[in-house]
Amino acid sequence: MQRVVIVTGANSGIGLALCERLLTEDSQLRLCLACRNTQRAEAARSALLTSHTNAHVDLLHLDVGSVQSVFTAAQEVKARYSRIDFLYLNAGIMPNPQVDVKAFFKGLFSRNVINMFATAEGLLTQQDRLNSDGLQEVFATNLFGHFLLIRELEPLLCQAGHTSRIVWTSSSNARRSAFSIEDMQHRNGTEPYSSSKYASDTLSLALNRHKNNQGLFSAVICPGLVMTNLTYGILPSFFWTLIMPIMWLHWLFLQKSESLDPRAKYHSLTSGLGTNYTQPRKMDIDDEMSEVLYSKLLDLERVVRGEANEGNAANKLINST
Numbered sequence: 001m002q003r004v005v006i007v008t009g010a011n012s013g014i015g016l017a018l019c020e021r022l023l024t025e026d027s028q029l030r031l032c033l034a035c036r037n038t039q040r041a042e043a044a045r046s047a048l049l050t051s052h053t054n055a056h057v058d059l060l061h062l063d064v065g066s067v068q069s070v071f072t073a074a075q076e077v078k079a080r081y082s083r084i085d086f087l088y089l090n091a092g093i094m095p096n097p098q099v100d101v102k103a104f105f106k107g108l109f110s111r112n113v114i115n116m117f118a119t120a121e122g123l124l125t126q127q128d129r130l131n132s133d134g135l136q137e138v139f140a141t142n143l144f145g146h147f148l149l150i151r152e153l154e155p156l157l158c159q160a161g162h163t164s165r166i167v168w169t170s171s172s173n174a175r176r177s178a179f180s181i182e183d184m185q186h187r188n189g190t191e192p193y194s195s196s197k198y199a200s201d202t203l204s205l206a207l208n209r210h211k212n213n214q215g216l217f218s219a220v221i222c223p224g225l226v227m228t229n230l231t232y233g234i235l236p237s238f239f240w241t242l243i244m245p246i247m248w249l250h251w252l253f254l255q256k257s258e259s260l261d262p263r264a265k266y267h268s269l270t271s272g273l274g275t276n277y278t279q280p281r282k283m284d285i286d287d288e289m290s291e292v293l294y295s296k297l298l299d300l301e302r303v304v305r306g307e308a309n310e311g312n313a314a315n316k317l318i319n320s321t
């Protein structure tokens with residue numbers, strides 16, 4: 001049977017590379033590129049069709065950072081497909097990133113140096129802002145929009161006798177200490193990216209707990225360091241070329257299909273001999289917090305649904321979460 005796969009943020013970087021790979025693995029796929037920018041999405045579709053001439057590649061307009069766009073896109077998906085086999089939640093942003101150069105040089109001569117290169121711990125801050133729904137933009141894009149999308153698509157994802165998978169593109173930058181359940185949108189901190197990625201790890205656990213019995217399974221992957229628009233937004237490309245000899249240890253990907261552990265994040269790594277492999281590592285998450293996050297996201301969902309029906313008023317949202 002033709003498998004239906006949806007990829008958010010599919011028009012560039014990891015999302016586009018993933019689509020290439022998926023079509024190489026299974027040319028019969030029904031692949032749907034869920035993107036916010038129609039022009040870039042069409043360019044990505046053309047590029048994919050150049051290398052896979054007979055592929056079925058659909059486009060879907062989706063701004064995952066906008067509640068209304070998620071609702072509209074989900075309606076469209078439900079009209080087009082009768083089920084979803086894979087939903088890759090890959091779209092992500094890291095706005096206005098700043099690298100703390102002083103912390104870098106300090107870290108370079110500390111015992112934490114390997115970890116620093118792998119996770120950017122203590123090095124990266126961002127400037128977040130409120131979006132037009134009154135939500136923090138990084139939270140809305142990297143986490144909440146995807147959560148709403150899952151909720152809207154549950155009829156297609158949770159079907160009797162059928163297994164569907166969700167795959168989150170997380171990050172080694174996800175850190176427990178950057179996330180607070182009292183401030184899940186990260187209004188008061190300077191590491192919204194790390195917080196949102198930690199929240200997606202935690203949410204994945206809760207989704208497994210609530211949805212496995214309905215045939216829906218969630219997994220978290222961690223692509224390592226990949227040269228994309230996101231990384232070029234952090235530092236210019238010549239810099240990356242300069243530090244490449246050091247960074248090659250944290251290089252790209254190989255995913256094997258295996259039975260996935262809901263508490264593990266699947267890291268893409270490269271051995272000293274240049275072989276790519278995937279390694280599951282236990283995530284620093286706990287059941288209780290994942291449950292609280294899940295129910296807080298459901299509360300927020302109720303609020304935005306109320307807002308969407310009334311068609312307005314960001315302020316209520318700001319005050320209620």
Ligand SMILES: NC(=O)C1=CN([C@@H]2O[C@H](COP(=O)(O)OP(=O)(O)OC[C@H]3O[C@@H](n4cnc5c(N)ncnc54)[C@H](OP(=O)(O)O)[C@@H]3O)[C@@H](O)[C@H]2O)C=CC1
Binds near residue numbers: 064065
């Ligand atoms: N590059 C890296 O080293 C790492 C990346 N990641 C994660 O990988 C994922 C992909 O990022 P990457 O490929 O690196 O970066 P890119 O910037 O190349 O890709 C990000 C994609 O997400 C899309 N996107 C952003 N905001 C929205 C939105 N509101 N609605 C819909 N689509 C949106 C972008 O679309 P548009 O073109 O319109 O901006 C783009 O297609 C992210 O989740 C990132 O956090 C994780 C670890 C490391």
Ligand SMILES: CC(C)CCC[C@@H](C)[C@H]1CC[C@H]2C3=C(CC[C@]12C)[C@@]1(C)CCC(=O)[C@@H](C)[C@@H]1CC3
Binds near residue numbers: 171224231
């Ligand atoms: C002299 C320079 C100012 C310092 C460069 C330090 C590098 C070790 C970091 C700079 C950007 C970092 C980074 C990541 C890891 C550490 C750095 C390469 C990530 C790969 C961490 C995981 C992610 O999600 C990526 C988006 C990060 C990209 C930036």
